[in-house]
Amino acid sequence: MFEFNQIYRRLESSMTEAAQFTQLLLTPPTVLDPQSPEPVPEPERAGEVRFEKVDFAHAGAQPLFAGLDLDVPGGAKIGLVGRSGGGKTTLTRLLLRMTDIDGGRIMIGGRDISRLRQRDLRGLMAYVPQDPAMFHRTLRENIAFARPGASEAEIRRAAQAAHVTEFADALPDGLDTMVGERGVKLSGGQRQRVALARAILRDAPILLLDEATSALDSESEILVQEALWRLMEGRTALVVAHRLSTVAHMDRLVVLDRGRIVEQGTHHELLACGGTYAKLWQHQSGGFLDESPAPAAPSAPPSPRQGDSWR
Ligand SMILES: Nc1ncnc2c1ncn2[C@@H]1O[C@H](COP(=O)(O)OP(=O)(O)OP(=O)(O)O)[C@@H](O)[C@H]1O
Numbered sequence: 001m002f003e004f005n006q007i008y009r010r011l012e013s014s015m016t017e018a019a020q021f022t023q024l025l026l027t028p029p030t031v032l033d034p035q036s037p038e039p040v041p042e043p044e045r046a047g048e049v050r051f052e053k054v055d056f057a058h059a060g061a062q063p064l065f066a067g068l069d070l071d072v073p074g075g076a077k078i079g080l081v082g083r084s085g086g087g088k089t090t091l092t093r094l095l096l097r098m099t100d101i102d103g104g105r106i107m108i109g110g111r112d113i114s115r116l117r118q119r120d121l122r123g124l125m126a127y128v129p130q131d132p133a134m135f136h137r138t139l140r141e142n143i144a145f146a147r148p149g150a151s152e153a154e155i156r157r158a159a160q161a162a163h164v165t166e167f168a169d170a171l172p173d174g175l176d177t178m179v180g181e182r183g184v185k186l187s188g189g190q191r192q193r194v195a196l197a198r199a200i201l202r203d204a205p206i207l208l209l210d211e212a213t214s215a216l217d218s219e220s221e222i223l224v225q226e227a228l229w230r231l232m233e234g235r236t237a238l239v240v241a242h243r244l245s246t247v248a249h250m251d252r253l254v255v256l257d258r259g260r261i262v263e264q265g266t267h268h269e270l271l272a273c274g275g276t277y278a279k280l281w282q283h284q285s286g287g288f289l290d291e292s293p294a295p296a297a298p299s300a301p302p303s304p305r306q307g308d309s310w311r
């Protein structure tokens with residue numbers, strides 16, 4: 001009778017879960033593949049990104065972008081900065097075509113992204129979201145799914161580069177440790193490292209990092225940054241960061257405020273023009289504006305004098 005009771009309970013919970021999943025699957029997707037999709041852009045152009053007069057409003061919200069233009073040449077490293085709610089995350093998600101835009105177009109390698117198969121489009125990008133999702137599987141599986149078919153050595157290398165092995169090797173099961181439902185057994189910084197390992201393993205021409213190192217302490221951030229600079233070599237990168245020292249060395253910084261690009265330029269150009277960016281930098285560096293070193297050596301980020309976040 002006891003066992004029968006157990007079986008009945010398992011059956012009951014499976015039925016409930018199945019009902020929930022069925023409901024999810026019944027929701028019709030809003031982003032659809034085109035009838036006759038275009039082929040993926042040629043590899044040598046796959047890193048070119050253009051936003052052309054993009055209009056976008058979140059469902060039921062005020063328009064966020066109106067006629068937004070942004071041109072990112074192949075291989076460029078762009079830092080996206082600005083106040084909370086400025087539209088940085090939305091911009092990266094539009095490029096992934098998580099939602100369709102209301103006007104204008106977004107181009108990758110000369111192709112309109114809505115003309116590509118979603119699978120092909122997303123295959124061009126490695127995305128580290130602001131709040132990376134973890135599956136209740138092992139650390140290894142959580143990294144490996146970024147590129148099905150990756151070899152054990154490649155997974156290990158990615159885990160090493162993102163400093164996942166640093167904490168994984170201290171666990172009794174190493175990379176075979178289960179991370180818990182939604183990764184609850186990992187700290188915020190550890191989850192971010194797993195997400196970075198995924199991006200490294202993915203090996204895609206475009207890199208989208210949304211606050212990817214924000215939960216790391218300054219010391220680990222410097223180490224992980226070095227791995228990221230190596231990863232960015234020869235790729236296009238869009239990097240969102242509140243901690244400005246993280247992006248100060250990028251080729252170009254784009255300051256977004258309430259859906260508008262208010263400033264663009266290198267760290268030094270923006271400091272010199274004394275606008276929004278200069279103010280933010282001043283806040284974070286405690287007023288020591290001239291302490292920023294020349295952006296020559298990407299492996300050495302500017303002195304991390306700033307507070308963690310100005311939000
Ligand atoms: N799913 C959504 N539905 C409705 N409004 C949204 C949604 N996601 C974001 N917004 C709104 O769009 C605006 C831009 O949000 P977004 O997340 O792009 O900002 P952000 O620059 O990434 O901010 P943060 O620095 O805090 O991450 C905000 O006003 C936000 O409230």
Ligand SMILES: [Mg+2]
Pocket residue numbers: 088089090130210
């Ligand atoms: Mg965001």
